[in-house]
Amino acid sequence: MSGSTLTKDKPTPAPRTGSANPFVAMTQNLRESGIYIAFVVVVLLFAILTDGLSLSPTNITNIVLQYSYVLVLAIGMLIVIVAGHIDLSVGSVVAxxxxxxxxxxxxxxxxxxVGALAALAVGIVIGVWQGFWVAFVGIPAFIVTLAGMLLFRGLTxxxxxxxSLSPxxxxxxxxxxxxLNGLIGGNGYDAFTLLIAALAVVAFAVQQVRTRVAKVRYQQVVDAMPLFxxxxxxxxxVVMxxxxxxxxSRGLPIVLIILAVLILAYSTIMKSSVFGRQVYAIGGNLAAAQLSGVNVRRVNFWIFVNMGFLAAVAGVIFSSRSNGAQPSAGNGFELDAIAAAFIGGAAxxxxxxxxxxxxxxxxxxxxxxxxMQLLGVDQSLQSVIKGLVLLLAVAFDVFNKRRAGVR
Incomplete structure (x- = not known):
């Protein structure tokens, strides 16, 4: 009876908030939140420099349309980089x-x-081709995709x-x-876009609450309630x-819906699926992943199949926006995708x-x-600035690892 009483009266442990080590907590917060802070600062800076033009409805819509293909490529490139590889061929695959x-x-x-489906099929075949050489033959991804960059450009x-072919x-x-702008309000705005955004916010809030409840149940570290x-x-x-x-402006871009579906799907895969955990395990410690039973060859193979598929999606989007296909299409796209992944916190x-x-x-x-385009900055200077941003992002990652004692 005594044991039963003790079990019954045992208090429920309070949720753990933060980290026991203040420096570790600060480093984690900087790593996870620094990019968001930097993004807000940059947005506000250009809003001031352009007298609000950068935040105008037309310009924001144009940013979504112009850089959607880069974001699609960045999803696949992030997975490739997390696994400890690199892909230099995605620009040629887009073309x-x-x-x-x-x-x-x-x-x-x-x-x-038919053209869109054929493009996706070609992308998957390319992913199978490169995945075979990387995963089963054992050639480093850098070499395989460098060869692919030349091979697929020639095939283009x-x-x-x-x-060129158009239109x-x-x-x-x-x-x-x-x-998609079927519900135009009386004041000249699209109510459908606002409705979709509101539903997305509600879904995000529900997902965050469920995640927090699960962490508390398993006594994992969670943010303090005010911060949460x-x-x-x-x-x-921000979303609203x-x-x-x-x-x-013109309503909800179709390409934004495509991008949102991809982000939700791949975020879930990387966070909650066995495949996602295996990708992180391979990139974090290859030997430990092998000893724990991860089929490294299989995972690496599917990583590149997935990259080929997403590059094809980006190819359809880019050719659609360009209203045609050009032999030089996709030049430098791999650098934009790599930069997005590293600036976004990939190690x-x-x-x-x-x-x-x-x-x-x-x-x-x-x-x-x-x-910079709105400000009329010279193209050569734009490249210099973007290169410095990438360099500083990687330097920040290295600095955090050294301060945290990671070798």
């Missing part, structure tokens, strides 16, 4: 998949969806006959330039302000990085580029 789609739709008169030139039919163009509420309110405010601007050595961080990193690069 080749767009060229295949153009040849079928423009050159042979096939329906627009062959597919197009070294000439695509209107339906194909809507993939990257279409809008503040985060949800801050995200809600963003939606308000879109609603006063150079692998094992660290989040989809959300890569998205903010890509948006940060996009906002900087867009802001």
């Amino acid at each position: 080749l998949t767009g060229a295949v789609s153009a040849q079928l739709v423009i050159g042979n008169g096939q329906p627009w969806y 030139l062959f597919t197009l006959g070294n000439v 695509f039919p209107e339906q194909y163009g809507k993939v990257a330039t279409g809008f 509420v503040l985060k949800i309110v801050a995200v809600a405010a 302000a963003f939606a308000w601007q879109l609603a006063h 150079v050595t692998g094992g660290v990085g989040k989809i959300q961080g890569a998205m903010i990193g890509g948006l940060l690069v996009g906002v900087i580029s867009n802001g």
Whole structure:
């Protein structure tokens, strides 16, 4: 009876908030929140320098349309980098998949969806090809994808006959330039966009509460309640302000819906699936992952298949926005995707990085580029500034690891 009484009266442990080591907690907060703070600062800086033009409804819509393909590539590149690899071929894959789609739709008169599906199929085949050499033959991804960059660029030139093809039919163009704006309010704004944004905020809040409850149940570290509420309110405010601007322009971009679905899907995969945990394990400690029974070859293979698929999605989006296919399409896209992943918090050595961080990193690069264009900054100086931003982001990662004692 005594044992039963003790069990019954045992108090429920209070949720653990923060970290026992203040420096570790500060380092974690800087690593996870620093990119968000930097993004807000950059947005406000360009808003001041451009007298609010950078935050106008039209400009915000243009940023979404112009940099959506980079964000799609950044999702796949983040997963590749977390596993300790790199992919230098994605720009050429974007060009080749767009060229295949153009040849079928423009050159042979096939329906627009046939071209899009063919592009996705080609991207998957490319991923299988590169995944085979990396995972089963054992050639480093840097070499395989460097060869792929040259190989797929050559195939692009062959597919197009070294000439551009345009234009695509209107339906194909809507993939990257279409809008959903069926509920226009009396004051000239799109109520549908605001409704979708509000539903997204509610879903985010519910997901955060469920995650917190689960962590408390298993006695894991959680944020203090005021900070937890503040985060949800801050995200809600940003999302609704963003939606308000879109609603006063042309409505909800179709490409933003595609991007949102990809972000939600891959965030869930990387956070909650066995595959996602295995990717982090391989990048964090390859030997330990092998000893724990992770099939490293299989995981690496599917990482590159997935990268090929996402590069094809980006190829469809880019060719849709360009309204055609060009032999030079995709030049430098791999650098933009890599920059987005590293600026968003991915570690150079692998094992660290989040989809959300890569998205903010890509948006940060996009906002900087867009802001400098609005200010009339010379193109050469824009490249210099973006290069410095990437260098500082990686230096910050290295600095945090050294201060935390990670070798």
